[in-house]
Amino acid sequence: MEEIYRAAQKLLSGPKDELLKEFGLCDVENVFWTFRGSDIHRALSFDRLHAYHGSLFSDHLLPEVKGHINELGKESAKLLDTHGLNHFSGIMKTEFADGSKYEDISKIIVFAAHNILSKNVSKEGFHLLKLIRSYLELDMYVSLTVHTESTIAAGRAELLVFETLLHEYMAMNTEKSWNFPKAHSHQHVFAVLYSAPPIPAGFRSFLRIPVDSRGMGPESAGIHRNPQEWERNPQEWDWNPQEWDWNRSKITDTTYIYTNTHFCILLSVLFKLISFQY
Structure with a gap:
């Protein structure tokens, strides 16, 4: 961010404001840039609830699904109760403050929508379901409380699949912007898991x-x-x-x-x- 701020200072007023706005910066020098070890981007670690269930899925993937179909609520209501999951009678006009609700929705949405967003009916919607399927695989690997080198390697491989599918979907739907921090933060999660020391059971945040x-x-x-x-x-x-x-x-x-x-x-x-x- 400091490099972007320095580069913006060399521009005229109009281009400078546009560059700073693109990265969410103000035309003010951050005093913490002068302190070692105060880079907030390195100080933050991955939070599965807020990065996945309460952001990437609830605020981005799910609204995309809602934008493709209008009958998802009926299809979701037809699903049988799944052990350990919340049961939803409709999700098209429903919002939740609890991120775990969105976690449960993410686990049933592919089954609820696969016969609506078929490849023949909606190529873009079908590709979106493939993207959500890859997201679920990533969420599964990140949720593991015990990791081995093989699970981390599998998670990294799935992350490449997700990024490929996301870029293909971005080419199909150019109106949606995927340039937000929580779409990027999970790219480092497996490096963090691999390098982190053992954590006592029960420690979550x-x-x-x-x-x-x-x-x-x-x-x-x-x-x-x-x-x-x-x-x-x-x-x-x-x-x-x-x-x-x-x-x-x-x-x-x-x-x-x-x-x-x-x-x-x-x-x-x-x-x-x-x-x-x-």
């Missing part, structure tokens, strides 16, 4: 916070399991090796580790109690 590395490598903060693995496959990771100076002895570099939000709150309370005693 995570964030990355800056931690002083004291001049040591990223694996010392629990990010990479093996530095040789980093050297062998640097493209597998989201981290830039140029940011690390292995010979420094001062607290100058910053790395990121994964921690639970509740754990952060507990630490802050603990520090306050200690300071109060002294």
